[in-house]
Amino acid sequence: MTTRTSADPSAQALYEAMSGLAGPLSSGEGAAPDFAAAPRAAAGEEKSVLILGAGVGGLTAAYELGRLGYRCTVLEPQTRTGGRNRTARKGDKLYELDGEGNSPVLTHTCAFDKGLYLNLGPGRIPYHHRRVLKYCTDLGVALEPYIMETTANVVHRAGHTPPGRPWRNRRIANDTRGHLAALLSATLTESDEFTGLLRDLLRKFGDLDEEGEYHGSTRSGYAEPLEVQEFPRPAPPLALADLVTSEFWKHRFYQPVDYLWQATMFQPVGGMDKIVHALTERVTSEYDVTVELKAEVTSVDLTGDGVSVTYRSGGQELTASADYCVSNIPLPVLKQLTLTGFSTEFRNAVEAVGFAPTCKVGWQANRRFWENDHNQIYGGISWTDHPITQFWYPSNDYFSKTGTLTGAYNFGDHAEEMGKLAPGDRLRLARDGAAQLHREFLEKTTVPQDLGVTIAWHKVPHQLGGWADWDPADPAHQVAYKQLLQPEGDGRFYVVGDQASPLPGWQEGAMMSAQYVAAQILGLLPRTAPETVQVPDATFLTQGL
Amino acid sequence: MTTRTSADPSAQALYEAMSGLAGPLSSGEGAAPDFAAAPRAAAGEEKSVLILGAGVGGLTAAYELGRLGYRCTVLEPQTRTGGRNRTARKGDKLYELDGEGNSPVLTHTCAFDKGLYLNLGPGRIPYHHRRVLKYCTDLGVALEPYIMETTANVVHRAGHTPPGRPWRNRRIANDTRGHLAALLSATLTESDEFTGLLRDLLRKFGDLDEEGEYHGSTRSGYAEPLEVQEFPRPAPPLALADLVTSEFWKHRFYQPVDYLWQATMFQPVGGMDKIVHALTERVTSEYDVTVELKAEVTSVDLTGDGVSVTYRSGGQELTASADYCVSNIPLPVLKQLTLTGFSTEFRNAVEAVGFAPTCKVGWQANRRFWENDHNQIYGGISWTDHPITQFWYPSNDYFSKTGTLTGAYNFGDHAEEMGKLAPGDRLRLARDGAAQLHREFLEKTTVPQDLGVTIAWHKVPHQLGGWADWDPADPAHQVAYKQLLQPEGDGRFYVVGDQASPLPGWQEGAMMSAQYVAAQILGLLPRTAPETVQVPDATFLTQGL
Known part of the structure; x- marks a missing residue:
């Protein structure tokens, strides 16, 4: 189930077998369904898909289903594709x-x-978000x-750093390291070999002197500009007391240490929307995909054979139907639609989470x-x-x-x-x-x-928030998230987007979700949710840093 | 004496006066002589300069003296300019x-x-090497x-990380942080407010749990690839004992923490030599500067009025003379030349330091x-x-x-x-x-x-090493380095290059030295060395990390 970009998959497999590298070294590696295993829709038997919303999730679903011969119509209420990718x-x-x-x-x-x-909207792509990077490579997005x-x-903390005189990151980061290392070093009383090595580690870690004390480091910058006659001296360190009482670590100072950043x-190059422009161009020019802009969905009906969707376009109320429907509509918007033929469990799931x-x-x-x-x-x-x-x-x-x-x-x-x-x-x-x-x-x-x-x-109309605010501690979220990982109406209606992924707020999540749903439609994955489902933790994005 | 690239210097000065930012925030800021204060050489009175060696230091001297109307001839033994910038x-x-x-x-x-x-040779430019960045901007080097x-x-340590199964940087860095923070947290027994804050800092610093213990962090990567049903779990942490006994911090793991990196x-873009190509092009096309390639200097004579230099070129032995001579020749090469009319102090200085x-x-x-x-x-x-x-x-x-x-x-x-x-x-x-x-x-x-x-x-011929191996602990180096900061022969012969700067091995040092010497020749700086001179510490480059 794992796709690789390696030029030589067999050499790669051999390498991993030899090296044992498939373990921790490959942590975070993206896994995607093996769409190569799915047969193209046979001519004349093509299936139709209505995709609601041309965000990253909707466009990715159109890409994966479109290139296997599914006829897709994307209904997008705005005058542009991309959703929050703007x-x-x-x-x-x-x-x-x-x-x-x-x-x-x-x-x-x-x-x-x-x-x-x-x-x-999104402004950055982690190196381990393999789907986003792979689509960019495939689509020629530089x-x-x-x-x-x-x-x-710099960092500004009211009452600690005077206005216009913020602290540099390098001073906060490295003076803190130095002070903490010195505090720990001072507690080491043993004289065994391990403790000796630990002391040596602390000296390097915190740039301590031979006695294990911290008196400042050029890591924090130089005391004054260099001249030919002057070797760099460290800037005087920020005092531990000043650092601690400033509470600089609140409000995200250590966010860049986290894996995601x-x-x-x-x-x-040129803006994040290059991705959605390239996706839109690819699906509409090379696959049987139509994107209708200014098409605002008002209701979805599962009571017939397939899926029937009503939408407003050009002052008219129109109806479209298809074999499948993939909804990339944000849940707070989806819950405002007229949904007919949906289960109570699904309705509850849609209402469970705010953005x-x-x-x-x-x-x-x-x-x-x-x-x-x-x-x-x-x-x-x-x-x-x-x-x-x-x-x-x-x-x-x-x-x-x-x-x-x-x-x-x-x-x-x-x-x-x-x-x-x-x-x-x-x-x-x-x-x-x-x-x-x-x-x-x-x-x-x-x-x-x-x-x-x-x-x-x-x-923002049609968005109503930044991302699904999933909280693993909320029992209702546990029920709701699992429900959203399986289709409604006998495999006809699916939810996609970062809202249905472990990466709320990330394009990788939207693409992962679209691949998951495409694989369900294609029969590559079961249409029931996995037995054990972890609820995403969006609180981490806002409070955990 | 400080030049700024700010579009509005008066607003900048006002800002600093208001904000007090000229202090620690500007640490490491580049200071350059104010060449604008130097008069252009008057027509017909132009002074001539022989520059020995077309490395970064020699070319920068040609740039600064050439644009003020000095007639410069650069003698370079190789078939290209740039020296170690290759x-x-x-x-x-x-x-x-x-x-x-x-x-x-x-x-x-x-x-x-x-x-x-x-x-x-050089492969990177720190953000605080303002001279290099400024020359690149001025010269249009992207x-x-x-x-x-x-x-x-990754990191490989024989006997600790099996061949082909190195440790990821993120695991070493973050598991070490976590373990060290937990060790320190466990020593905190006070319950005052400061200790409470310190514990909170340690939790964020090391990604500790509420009890101040470290059990792994997603900072080190995920245990397995993400799927829609699975929120990221941390990879199991490397054990403190394994980290410490591996001595991973030896051999430069923390080098990127240092200010220089x-x-x-x-x-x-396109290679470091874009800088020397642009410098060479600028000085030869816009200023009265000639660069003679394949011109190998064999002797320098200060006994006459100006400076007389003998060099081999095209199988012939030629002599050139000028008012000033600026030597960008590496000291181990310079000491092999026939030097006539030089002081014993200078000869000793040239011989004091190896590369x-x-x-x-x-x-x-x-x-x-x-x-x-x-x-x-x-x-x-x-x-x-x-x-x-x-x-x-x-x-x-x-x-x-x-x-x-x-x-x-x-x-x-x-x-x-x-x-x-x-x-x-x-x-x-x-x-x-x-x-x-x-x-x-x-x-x-x-x-x-x-x-x-x-x-x-x-x-490598004409180079004989990576950089001047200055050691502040060597008394001979203290005498030698100061000696090299002042000219020989009544202000006629000067040494430039990163070898005569506090940044051995860095282009910023070569440019700083060239600006210093140009300012001495132009009369903007005294031709005696500053009273207090710190010896550069090149041992830091190789052993201190």
């Missing part, structure tokens, strides 16, 4: 639901200079490194001040306890004149509160937060107010 | 001195496919990220097996206690068909021993070391023997 460029219109959560309202239009862009962390990034990450609120803010900057001699920041994220939470620097077009910055990416209450603000007020709030990291945000010629964009995903 | 491509010939260290012998010719290349470390990299690093032995090996691979689903390695370095020491993966052309690997980069005894071998034997040794990391090295169709290149820098 990249803002000049002229792009941003809509949100009004205060009552009813009508979509045009809130603003992106006014970036031509050639600039900012990813409003990738470049996404820099998650540079030690030049470890180097080497990637991003598509997480999350906001982003983007800025065009007219000079890349963060890359100057003073800041020296090339990519990565600065962290703050301000409601903006995090501040991303671009991992593309380094050393050019202008660029875009992600000026907020927040969760939970911060996102709820920010989402209640009108876009102009969100930008003002985000500017305040950014100015605590970079005083250049006080200059509106450098970062013009009218070149900001903002999105509150929980208010 | 990128191997198809057809490049590699010469080394014969067994007696006398005659240069053609050892082999690079046979990489067209379009492939490998940096044989840069891309150099990935120093990915957590998919912290993210975000860069490399020129470090260092070897590199490069491979062309006919498929990028390291990027496949099994290995998932994109850039970074794997470490081994085999004599090859380290193994680099390319930070360019990801997801393409073929690529080049740095199959050895070693120091000290390993480099001495490897340098004694004939190139074919070096490649065989390097293949053995690589096969312990990647069994694909057992397949000569994947990594053909005749597509390997190797260089022992200490045997």
Whole structure:
């Protein structure tokens, strides 16, 4: 059941048998159904599939089913494909639901200079998200490194780092390492060989002196600029007491250590939506796949032979039917539809989980001040306890004149509160937060107010949130998630998307889910859910870091 | 004395005054002499400079003096500029001195496919090496990220990690963090607020459980590939005893933590020699600078009015003279020349320091097996206690068909021993070391023997080593280094290069030294050495990591 990109699968298998490498070394390796084992639909016997929603999950399902000869129609309510995979460029219109959560309202239009862009949804691809990387390779989507962390990034903590004088990542990270290593070293009283080795490890780990004490390290930077006559001396260390009382580790400082954000990450050159553009182009040009935009589904009926779907398009109410239906509609949207012929268990499952609120803010900057001699920041994220939470620097077009910055990416209450603000007020709030990291945000010629964009995903029509907020501790979620892994209506109706995957909020999850469902439709996997099902943990994304 | 790239220097100064950011945040910021304050040489009064050696230091001196109207002649014994900044491509010939260290012998010719290349000398640029980055920007040299470390990299330790089953970086790094944090947490018996915070920090730092214990973390990878029904479980942790007794931290595992190798690093797109090509092109096309290749200096005479240099070129012995002479000749080569009119102090200084032995090996691979689903390695370095020491993966052309690997980069005894071998034997040794990391090295169709290149820098004519092996603990070095920071012969003869900088082995050091000497010649800096001079620490490069 495992596909490999290796040029020589038999050599690869031999290698693993020889080396035992199939074990821990291959952890996290992507496994995908073996679609090569599925027969193409015979001519004249082709099966039809209605795919609801042209997000990454829907498009991937169209790709996998389409290339095996299934006739697919994708119904997408928006004027673009991609769903939350969205990249803002000049002229792009941003809509949100009004205060009552009813009508979509045009809130603003992106006014970036031509050639600039900012990813409003997913922004990075881990090296172990093999499906995303494989589709990019197959589709010819060029990738470049996404820099998650540079030690030049900064941290602002109210009451600890004065506004405009944040701490550098390298000082926090390495002075903390040094202090912790020294504390532990001081507790080692044995004189056996193991303890000797442990002391040596701690010296290297924390850059301690021969006595096992920490007095600062050039890992944290130099005390002053280098000159020919001066060998680098370490900057004076941040005191352990200052570090600890600042509680810098709250608000995500160690997020880049987690597997999902470890180097080497990637991003598509030119914007994340290159993936959905390439997927859309491939399925519509090479397979029997039609994508209907501005087609808003209102009801799904399983009481007939196949699946019947009603949708609004061009002011009309239309009906389409097919052998199978794959729903990439976010669960909070799906539960608002008229669902006929569905089980109570399925209806309960759809209603069980909410989607997480999350906001982003983007800025065009007219000079890349963060890359100057003073800041020296090339990519990565600065962290703050301000409601903006995090501040991303671009991992593309380094050393050019202008660029875009992600000026907020927040969760939970911060996102709820920010989402209640009108876009102009969100930008003002985000500017305040950014100015605590970079005083250049006080200059509106450098970062013009009218070149900001903002999105509150929980208010975006047809989305209603960032990702399914699965919580393994919630018994209702345990029932619901398992239910969603099996089709309704005798194998006719399927749910896809990162919402039905162990990776909520990640494109890899959407693709994994689409492959799983395609394999169920193709008969490569059983149409019942696996016996043991773990509930995804989305709380990890927002609170666990 | 500080130059800034900021578009608006006054706003920058104001910002720093407001924010106090000029302090620790700007640590490591490059400072360069203010060449704008130097008057251009008046017409008809132009001064002449002989620059010996077209390495990075010599070319930078030609750039800074040339653009102020000084007439420069660069004498370079080789058929190319760049010195140790060298990128191997198809057809490049590699010469080394014969067994007696006398005659240069053609050892082999690079046979990489067209379009492939490998940096044989410097391979990366730290974000705080502001001079290199500024020259690249000024010269239009495109840069891309150099990935120093990915957590998919591996470590091989004889007797601890079986051949072909190395440990992943992410497991070593994060299981060690976890165990150390748990050890320290267990020693905390106080119940005050500070200790409570410290415990919380340790939980985040080491990914400990609520009891402060470490039982593994997804930071180290997943136990098995993800499926829709399975939320990621951590791989079982490496035991502390296994980690400690493996002594993994020896042989450079924590090198990427050091300031010099912290993210975000860069490399020129297309090869490091793009820098010297751009420098050579700029100085010869825009300034009054001539570069004479195959011009081997044999003597320098300071007894006349200016400086007189004798050199061999085209079978002839020629003499050139000028007002100033800037020597970029490596000290071990310089001491072999006939030096007339030099002080004893200077001669002693030239002889005081040796150059470090260092070897590199490069491979062309006919498929990028390291990027496949099994290995998932994109850039970074794997470490081994085999004599090859380290193994680099390319930070360019990801997801393409073929690529080049740095199959050895070693120091000290390993480099001495490897340098004694004939190139074919070096490649065989390097293949053995690589096969312990990647069994694909057992397949000569994947990594053909005749597509390997190797260089022992200490045997390369006109170089004789990797860098000046300065040791601050050596009293002779303290005298010598200071001596080299001031000119000989009444301000007529100067030494440049990373050998006369606090950054031996780094292009930033060569450029810093060239700027320092140019400023001395221009009268912007005194021609005496600074009163207090720190000796560079090159031992750090080889033993301190």
